[in-house]
Amino acid sequence: MSSRGHLDRNVNSKVPTLLETPVFRAGFFFLILYIIVLASHPNLDFVVDLSRSSLRALQSAPSTLLALSGSGWAKTQTKTIQYQDYVLAPASRTLHPVSVYKVNGTVSGAQSLVMGSLGSAVFHNKSALTLDYGKNIAGVVSLLIGDASAAMQGIGITFSESSLWISGLGSDATAESGIDEILWIRPTSPGTYTVSREHERGAFRYLSLVHNSSGALEVKEVTTYFTAMPHYGEDQLRSYTGYFHCDDELINRIWYAGAYTNQLCTIDAKHGNSYVHLDTVTSLMSGDSVPGRTWYNNFTITNGTSALVDGAKRDRLVFSADMVTALPGIVTSTYDLITVKNSLDSLFALQDTSTGQLPYVGSGYPLMYSATYHLYTLIVLADYYLYSGDIAYVHGLWEQYKLALNFSLRSIDDSGLMDVNSPHDWLRFGMGGHNIEANAILYHTLHRAIELANALKDPSMVQTWQAHATGIKLAANALLWDPVQGMYRDNETASSLMPQDGNVWAVLSNLTASASQIESISAHLAGRWTAFGAPAPEAGDAICPFVAGLELRAHLVAGNAQHAVDLVRKMWGYMLEGPSMTNSTLVEGYAVDGSLRYKPYSNDAKISHAHGWSTGPTSVLTFQIAGIQLLEAAGKTWRIEPSLGDLRRVEAGFATVVGRFKVDAARGYGTVWMKISFETPLGTKGSLSVEHPECKGLVEVQNVCGYGEQTKSIPITKKRSTRERIAVNDLEGGIWHVVVLCNE
Template identity: 50%
Template sequence: MLSLLAGALAATLLLPSAAAIPVHRANGSVTNPSGLTVDGSGHTILNSVSAITYDYGVNIGGLVSFTVGAVNGSNNFIGIGFSESSFWIAPDGSDATQNVGLDEILWYPVDKPGNYSVDNAHQRGGFRYLSLHHNSSGSVALSSVTTNFTAMPHYADDAMRDYTGYFHCNNEQLNRVWYAAAYTDQLCTIPSTSGNSLVDLLANDSSIPTFWYSNSTLTNGTSALVDGAKRDKLIWPGDFSISLPGVFLSTNDQYILKLSVAQLFAEQNASTGQLRYAADTLHPGQPAGQFFTGLNQVYSYTYHMYNLLALNNYYIYSGDIDFLRQNWYRFNFGLNYSLTSVDSTGLAFVATNATADWLRVGMGAHNIEANSILAYTLTRAMNLANAVGDTSQNARWQSYYDNIVSAANELLWDESAGLFTDNQTTTLHPQDGNSWAVISGVANNTRAATISSALHARWGPYGAPAPEAGTTISPFISGFELQAHYIAGQPQYANALMEYMWGDFMLDDPRMTNSTFNEGYDVSGALHYPAYADDARISHAHGWSTGPLLALTNYAAGLHVLNSSTWLVQPQPGNLTSVEAGFTTAIGTFSATYSSGNGSTAYSFQTPPGTAGTVILSGISGSLRSSNGTLVPLVSGMAKNVAGGNWTLVASSGSMLGGNGGMNGSYAGGSGSSPKPAPYTGGTTKVSASVLALIVAACALML
């Protein structure tokens, strides 16, 4: 049976702590295939050339062991294969970690009864399906198969369920999406010594299964937050723009985030200030892979800035001023390196040697994505400067910001499309650059709303396209699009996109894990990521795809942390009629509860004592009442300098919350609409938010 040593993260727990693991498939001669499941008894016997695949129901990861009860004949071997998706269950391999073919099956000679275990270098970080193969004329009787769950190794088994954040609303699909995002980030928190799966990128024969392992050391601690559970198992700064806030908002795992951000800054170029495309390893493992030889020569203009934003986001949620001060020189050095690319137009010109990005194409020149990220980084830099008491460059940075905003709107805005072009040499309108233009403030309120509507109009049946990457749908970039819709004052678009792209497709499609989010796919709905030559290598647990967690907590519930002492409460539920959310960090506890109906709005929130912030309740007249009875009036739906504490809205009769966007935004209402993924038939069962809240501590198939 499968032992789920975990508990409820949601208010109601629908399943017991142990659940049956079904046999997904048996091939060849398998005696008593269900013997190892909770409903079975006795040994499962693999005869001759045969195999059996078990379905864990959710994506898991760890070290696999099996116990042999009896052996008949000679030259018996048991092989272990893995797959995150049912699409890649194969007789001759596992799904892929390299860029060609399949990963090899792990074969173990079995000549006598006993216990057999996978070595640490071959712990598989992500798999839903576990296959056991037999390839001789004899037979092997198995009495148990066990997976030791290895994600979040610095947490006790019974502590992985202890979320410090939560979310619930009247849309069950969005609840499932939030908890799946949180679980994805947990699965991407791996042992520090199990990093770097990119060890055979020179393989080029798809007919031969590829060797694989992961044994590089990533941080100076027990763990690391990486891009994907299966691969690449590396610290990528771009991914951190989504996954790092998500971890703070769900588990508040500050320890692992500090270790990982420290590693990003550990090898900053001492001459130029350049930061790495991906963090290097502390120890490359044996034998060392080829990946870092080439990586050391790569400069990414955008990922360089994502390093800076990782430090910003870490400080915002942790309030760790000592860590910020320790790295303030590095931050300044890195930002000023970015500014050396700004030319006489006022825009940064991305040189041909700096175009590496998230595997999009066409990066370069006066690129709208790169310039919008630079503009946003400048605003964060000025806030951090205030925190450390070093504002000597703020006026200079503000000037750079103003020039970027002016030049981008003059040179790159396409009025007929209602979108920015990628650069001055193309008519392509990218998803990444337009989303970032809204987030950064490069687009004013009017153009932000126009961009939001134009992006919404491009949606297909499987999600929001990223034409800058061919026929790609990128959950990573779509996470930024979610934020853009909220900021533009159109939260109904964000809600709709999360429901059908992340929920209806990425959770409910039978090829998916029903528990975690994959890194990308094709606009046709095919499990094909155009950037890869090998579809089997797509990661189905990728932290950069967890944008809905941040979107729902920060925007729908309205809980924005601006720095260690300041916050913004600005709920944008859109067409949701009830929202509850909260999280706790070192700064304190933030929570909010919203409901609407019968022509009225109810809202209450909690922020930490000793902090202060602004409350924006668009369309609401009335006041805020604190737990001690203090009343603060709302002026045009806004109250400033509100002290931290517990507050409840006292709304005037008939006041209804609008979907306001940014600080100066306004929203008149409306309801979201979206296409739906093509229907499918199959045996995949939905996992509720409560089930997704169960974090696997030990997974065992046993008698």
């Protein structure tokens, strides 16, 4: 490390006095500004609170250094975040149950096994005990066995994420039918017995101990060694680089549940699902005909230490679609890009180098093609660059990327649309033909490819890609838009199906031809909600959090922040607090009536309760609601665009290799319509976009700490449309305070 990385101890070095520190200068400037503004606007007594809040945030925000070294991402976390009480990750990798959930038969002293104390629980004859860890966890179980009244006794172990599947016969499922086998420990003497590492359980809240013979057996302690986030030190598990807080406690808990879900889905790369029954246990078998099946988590799915998988319990494999949602959530919480890179590498390593085809699933699953997942891999690479700025990594995969995109473009027929010839997607039904979802994703991918080409200074394919994109947009609107329904049809043959996924992607990709289409789609999507969330009619009666997370973003594009906030409360609130949910992680899917059935599966016990594709709110709340939007290379350019809905105050922040980004936005009172304080790294550039008030007035923008123009004042006229916002351009990185005032 160069000397710049250390404090200079030279006696001749100049130590700044208090008057020279940026904090003092910022505070002094703002005090003078406050006096001036208060004289003109007596209602601005909130300004002092805003400045104090900003200073507290500066003092308590994470001190995290991130750098790209020759060997990869280097991370040093030196101080934890504010609002850490919400963080669900454990402080220690050694976990103990927190309560007794249920006792069957006679288990004396069961309560002694909770809260980490050494106890004595004696199982008499046939009996069972279910322990509750209080939240979904992952790991390897150990039992400290005491006395036994007779030899050859055993203790069986079963797991369940949901209370719905607690059983003494086996664990909840990882196969297409039936349940997973019980694990038996048969002690020969007192001591500690640990299950094999291949039987680490990827996610469970409830652990049951089963004694199925006569006699008595003593268990003195039950522990689980937490195996998620294997590349993090024990003291780093809770050291997030990002935070979120608002005036709605449920929404706060949802943000942190998403962050924790992504942590559980970050596993040891050597412990993916081995899928030993992939070809022998099928969805056509009844659960009664399938006894508890063997299960092993011992398959190497990527290089490196860690891998980002779809679900913590299952499938424990790399899926690009799940990464599309998980990656932004990781950026806003832990910034664990090492794991993302390992997982991307594993997908590109399986590319057919003659055709360009990318895999539907990473290592551990038969090679097959999905038109959408193929494109999702390309989107994840573009997102990885956006959040990391690692252009060298993109350059190393660029030829493979272009080959893969060309593979998709060869499927465009005379209609101008891609003709999809694979049924594989997120398990929605009816994928194929001129499907709106697949074509909107291709349209989006083409524009992301152009962005990467510009970053790499490679214009060779840009005109071709632009021409294809233009053709897709024209054809999709001509063939698939239904003006009566106000939405896009799934394809020409499914005239009555207006899919959630395709309409959401049409908005997000800007495939729509007008603002009125966007507003219509948003309104119709919201009009279909049930009491439990946003349905996906393309998957029967399913609610799919993956697609619903994308719907959140679509409502915000439409200018309907309130729809997004309402859906987070309604759907993710249920996913967190509903019956048989984990109250800590986010479920893969369920039915429109709220039951834990997922139409794409015939085995309800298989549903994952910690699924990365369900974590959409963790990024949406930071990027779109708080409004910290990175536009280029880890935030070298940015836009601050808060959209609060009915929230009164939102705070959020995170760090990238460029530096720290923070926003504190709040509704005002009286003539003060909104107040915003934000921080972006010095040396960056960006803009501000503010919701237009229902009045004429003034936007005052003051640079408290940084470079560039110190004050901007923008007069505003009365609001003309739902999506109208006030733009302030050409802002330099630094600390800014914004006040939106009404003067009528």
